[in-house]
Amino acid sequence: MAQLDPFRQFLDDLRNRFELDHVAYAGMNPISGATHGHMTYGADWTSHYLQNKYYEIDPTLLKARHSIAPVDWNRLERGAEFQTIFRAARDFGISDRGLTIPIHGPYGDVGGLSINRDCSEREWHLLISGIIGDLQSAAVYMHDMVIQADPLTRMLNTPSLSTREIEILQWTAAGKSQQDIGDILSISHRTVEVHLRSARQKLNALTTPQAIGRAINLGLIYPR
Amino acid sequence: MILVIDAINKDRFGHVLDEMFKLRARVFGDRLGWQVEVKDGRERDLFDDLNPAYAVGLDDEGNVVSCVRALQTTGPHMLADVFADILDGEPPLRSATLWESTRFCVDTRRLGRGRDRNSVSYATCELMIASLEAAKRAGVSDIVTVIDPVMDRVLKRSGNAPYDYVGKTADMGKVPALAALLDCTEERINRIRAFGGVEGDVFISDEAALALPAIARTVTPKTPLEQYCDEQITSATSEKERVAALRLKAALEDKIRSRMDQRA
Numbered sequence: 001m002a003q004l005d006p007f008r009q010f011l012d013d014l015r016n017r018f019e020l021d022h023v024a025y026a027g028m029n030p031i032s033g034a035t036h037g038h039m040t041y042g043a044d045w046t047s048h049y050l051q052n053k054y055y056e057i058d059p060t061l062l063k064a065r066h067s068i069a070p071v072d073w074n075r076l077e078r079g080a081e082f083q084t085i086f087r088a089a090r091d092f093g094i095s096d097r098g099l100t101i102p103i104h105g106p107y108g109d110v111g112g113l114s115i116n117r118d119c120s121e122r123e124w125h126l127l128i129s130g131i132i133g134d135l136q137s138a139a140v141y142m143h144d145m146v147i148q149a150d151p152l153t154r155m156l157n158t159p160s161l162s163t164r165e166i167e168i169l170q171w172t173a174a175g176k177s178q179q180d181i182g183d184i185l186s187i188s189h190r191t192v193e194v195h196l197r198s199a200r201q202k203l204n205a206l207t208t209p210q211a212i213g214r215a216i217n218l219g220l221i222y223p224r
Numbered sequence: 225m226i227l228v229i230d231a232i233n234k235d236r237f238g239h240v241l242d243e244m245f246k247l248r249a250r251v252f253g254d255r256l257g258w259q260v261e262v263k264d265g266r267e268r269d270l271f272d273d274l275n276p277a278y279a280v281g282l283d284d285e286g287n288v289v290s291c292v293r294a295l296q297t298t299g300p301h302m303l304a305d306v307f308a309d310i311l312d313g314e315p316p317l318r319s320a321t322l323w324e325s326t327r328f329c330v331d332t333r334r335l336g337r338g339r340d341r342n343s344v345s346y347a348t349c350e351l352m353i354a355s356l357e358a359a360k361r362a363g364v365s366d367i368v369t370v371i372d373p374v375m376d377r378v379l380k381r382s383g384n385a386p387y388d389y390v391g392k393t394a395d396m397g398k399v400p401a402l403a404a405l406l407d408c409t410e411e412r413i414n415r416i417r418a419f420g421g422v423e424g425d426v427f428i429s430d431e432a433a434l435a436l437p438a439i440a441r442t443v444t445p446k447t448p449l450e451q452y453c454d455e456q457i458t459s460a461t462s463e464k465e466r467v468a469a470l471r472l473k474a475a476l477e478d479k480i481r482s483r484m485d486q487r488a
Contacts, residue, residue, distance in 0.1 A: 052467060053467075053471070056471050056474060056475075057467070057470045057471055057474050062474065063231070063232060064232070066230075066231030066232075066275045067230045067231045067232055067275065067277070068230060068231075068275065068276060068277045068294060068295060068296050068323075069230065069277055069358065069361075069362040070362055070363065071232060075232050075233075076232070080457045080458075080466065080469075080470055081470050081473075081474070084463075084466060084467060084470060103298065103320075104274075104296050104298055104299030104300070105298060105299055106298075106299060106300065106304075106318075108300075129361075132361075132362065132363030133321055133363035133364075133365060134363075135363060136320040136321055136362070136363040136364065137320045137321060139320065140298050140320035141320075160315040161315065162311075162314040162315050162316075162317075163314060164314070187388055188387050188388045190366070190387055190388070190405070190407060191387070191388040191390075191405060194317065194319070194322060194366050194405060195317070197319045197321060197322070198297075198317040198318050198319045198322070201298070201318050201319045201320060202318055
């Protein structure tokens with residue numbers, strides 16, 4: 001069996017984990033000048049989409065990525081652009097109940113992670129309110145992974161962690177709980193959590209153990 | 225009532241944003257004496273060009289009475305740049321679930337004392353509730369907010385005391401500034417609601433806002449360029465023509481927008 005690329009693999013995992021119909025990512029790296037797209041849609045819709053150059057008019061991409069908050073597609077004007085794409089999408093069994101999470105990186109790099117699911121409005125709101133925080137983190141993770149795949153960008157962007165973030169990672173590596181670390185550093189345990197989230201984001205790690213592994217590899221902290 | 229304005233609906237609320245920039249000039253430029261750039265009676269900086277989300281307080285007429293601005297900490301934001309002194313040379317926090325809030329202010333000229341709906345106290349609480357609720361709805365768990373000591377005291381006595389601070393208090397021209405952390409939780413929101421006597425939904429929909437007298441008066445018709453593009457779209461006879469017309473409009477989007485800005 002052919003090996004799936006890691007981007008597609010990540011989107012497939014997201015789709016299964018959150019029981020979504022589809023997940024798509026599109027982003028732009030101003031350093032390399034490249035645009036990137038990955039999606040769980042079938043080959044038929046993907047080629048129809050590309051052939052018709054829908055990405056030049058798609059409001060779920062072009063409009064939504066300027067926002068800072070996730071954009072429910074029902075906020076997008078049901079103008080001619082939207083109708084053209086989603087009338088065609090319906091023929092491929094693709095729902096217009098969806099949401100785009102915009103991502104803005106430090107170098108003017110922008111991206112959007114879109115999800116959709118064919119379901120009732122009630123079900124949709126229940127779903128979204130339960131997963132939106134995780135989706136935010138997943139969106140930035142996916143975006144950073146795509147942008148960092150470019151060698152030049154990777155070179156320019158070594159993770160810059162603060163003294164406090166490194167300190168907290170070091171204590172975590174030593175097996176201390178967030179509560180303990182808060183007591184040791186005389187800060188609230190929520191502050192510890194915020195710094196850990198930030199450290200994970202900067203190291204592009206999904207979990208704290210993964211972040212600790214990377215921090216050790218980079219020589220930021222010492223193994224216990 | 226709080227109206228949320230961002231990249232999606234800002235073209236409908238050019239007038240409200242203009243009034244907001246004027247309020248910011250009065251508060252940060254005149255009253256507080258911050259080192260901000262005021263041009264033509266409006267306070268704007270480069271972060272306003274990055275499509276932030278604004279929560280804007282409106283009175284029953286549709287006049288702007290309060291505002292605050294939110295940016296993602298994953299991208300360019302004030303703590304990473306303008307307020308870097310607060311962090312004492314340390315890199316800023318970066319997280320998908322942390323937003324930065326700046327330029328919080330209320331119009332003390334239009335609002336009165338006391339505790340009723342048209343008071344400074346009520347407007348302040350309503351805006352704090354809205355920014356926490358909007359962030360929470362977006363999946364954001366915490367806010368880092370750049371404030372001065374006066375605002376810090378306001379937060380503390382409104383049931384909205386920061387749970388911690390990052391960096392140090394730094395001098396920003398005449399006034400010190402500090403960065404406080406707020407959790408976007410039901411408990412915090414309820415404390416502010418109880419303190420301010422704020423009940424029910426604090427948000428107003430786009431349609432309801434457009435119907436308020438002070439805003440309805442300012443709704444402007446389409447520019448000739450946009451009108452032309454829309455005519456091309458509706459008069460297309462085939463799917464191919466339609467898509468071509470749509471692409472034309474998308475390509476001219478910036479021109480259409482800049483024409484609108486000039487007029488505003």
